[in-house]
Amino acid sequence: MEFFKVLSIEEALASFFAHFQPGAPRIERVSLFDAPGRILAGEIRAGGPIPGFDRASMDGYAVRAADTYGASEGLPALMELAQEIRMGEAAVEPLLPGRAAPIATGGMLPPGADAVVMIEYTEVMDGSSIAVYSPVAPGENVVEAGEDVKENELLLPAGHRLRPQDVGALAGLGYGEVPVAVRPRVGIVATGNEVVPPAEDVPPGMIRDMNTYSLSAMVRADGGIPVSYGIVKDERGPLQEAIARAYAESDVLITSGGTSVGARDLCQEVLDGLGRPGVLVHGVSIKPGKPTIIGVAGDKPVFGLSGNPVSAMIGYQLFVHPALKAMLGALPVRVPAVVRARLSRNLASASGRTDFIRVTLRREGGELVCEPILGKAALLSTMVRADGLLCVSLQKEGLREGEIVEVTLFQ
């Protein structure tokens, strides 16, 4: 017996994104020190080549490669010493044929020079000449101008999430600041007559608010700014007031709670009243997380997540996470942190429903073994003990012991 029409994950996402098409994200400029983890708001092309000149990649002598051809231990090439190239100085004087200019790693090759002989293969003969015991090819022991990044080359696409190497490269291109997507404000309203703040005593019949904290952490990890609007009773007046305020002040609204039918109906009504088109999805064929509410009010996404802490987290990951990524203009993760592991036992699952199984992983004889954690959706400790989630898709009626499964790691 169903209280509402239940959609698959794909149907729910399609329905949501049919009504929510965020434009280009708002842009702010942040210092490179604050940029890691942020989403690039425009593509980055090199304004000039990196390096801007041919650089030595070894300590030795800058030479014309042709002058070293045929050099060997037995028959070294004798070359006249040119002036030493000092680090950080422009080498403007051309290197004459038959000459070798002392150069350190990172030094600029003078005009005419096209290779570096490593110091190991040379010997100083007197104050004015050296012996070269091994030939070099043109370009050897040199990083050529533009070899790291060519002028106008696309280094980073818009929507890229900045990693340490990316901010390093941006510095190399001359960016002191970088344009990134403004972090969306995500209002979080915890609901339930039975819910009290964590620092308070919890009388019989009551339970402490957990979802505000786990959801805030997820919002932050996704690049949003979580804003808690506290705990509200399951009564129309206070609920309407808190939700209206959070909606007005946020770019995205999340409620959690209302796990009982009456509370869910009330929450859905209030969310639906925020604006057009209103609630689009009220129930998804997942376990846990079935009673998830998804809607769009005006240009803002609104989500009614379950009060069960596991269901709330899974509902968040499946629906709020992609909404935030779309708002930030973030590209899909190229290679998700998914590992393959051998399932330790049979797992039953109802067909027509996607199950998210919390699992631990352990190494056993060179392979990972995936151990399901059984426990109700109300038990947050099952998530705490887990290393990741195993998804049993809609079509499957379960998985067999010994099957190789893919587990999405918690980060």
Added chain:
Amino acid sequence: MEFFKVLSIEEALASFFAHFQPGAPRIERVSLFDAPGRILAGEIRAGGPIPGFDRASMDGYAVRAADTYGASEGLPALMELAQEIRMGEAAVEPLLPGRAAPIATGGMLPPGADAVVMIEYTEVMDGSSIAVYSPVAPGENVVEAGEDVKENELLLPAGHRLRPQDVGALAGLGYGEVPVAVRPRVGIVATGNEVVPPAEDVPPGMIRDMNTYSLSAMVRADGGIPVSYGIVKDERGPLQEAIARAYAESDVLITSGGTSVGARDLCQEVLDGLGRPGVLVHGVSIKPGKPTIIGVAGDKPVFGLSGNPVSAMIGYQLFVHPALKAMLGALPVRVPAVVRARLSRNLASASGRTDFIRVTLRREGGELVCEPILGKAALLSTMVRADGLLCVSLQKEGLREGEIVEVTLFQ
């Protein structure tokens, strides 16, 4: 020809940790909103059971399970209605035999009740009784007191890195704040006559500072506080002054630069002069990253990383990262983000040296294919284009096309 004694990664780490044994980390208390990503400074046990009472996990009626035995569609159990249990209120009145108390998900079971009949399997007969069409077992549709977390149960060990579910669980246990390890201050000194800040014009022969930014981002990701001490020339006076100041103000000191022999020697001398035991390692059998300097001065780790941006990042990951983890008292990552992939081509590697190959990953026919990016250690763009690193160990002389390899994903 070697300029210094080169150690393996394991030897270098052993030498470092023989002289660096940080005690328990300093502790600070932070709000749960600021706790994600921080390292727990003590173990967390439940002060009381969660939930604190038997809770309904479905909407329906709280009953004594025995009263429903034998109930069926054809022969329902008729039960007298007891007073409704209101959400968030303590159910103190015992449930008498033969009675059923309306209860919503999350409601408290009254004394005597041991199960919940789902509303779907009942029918209201008149104002004072219901028919139950299906039996329930004791505990059915109930989350028992302590079923999530038992009193005094270890929920999180000291050294655990807090994830969203962990802060949720801490809220559930009544923590408004949580004790975490104080973030170590990591001073970063960029060196080199040829290095200029990113926002400045870069004259011929000069190159912009990249390492300060990539290393700062890595420090932050590892839970440290990066502090940049700018760019210093490769001259004894200024170098000594900047390094002494950074050392005095930081818990860990990193220099980058000095890729040429002369600059490296100078940097090593200055680092060695900071305190006993001084420089322990000057050269590691890795590529890139060979000229890495590792030392301990007094009770502080000091690192001289290469000026090559790729080498600096790899030196950081291999040596600074474990030092910071030790200082924070962080537990090892249980399941690292490592994926298995098929190598797209033969890869040569010198035996006796550990190679770190930057790779891209792509899906091809249901499996990941690992494509090495070839390019010198001076080219940060090779890290920017990469999805992760492939490590070719000391013992191997290379890898063959088609081999299954493990790739550590960039996060």
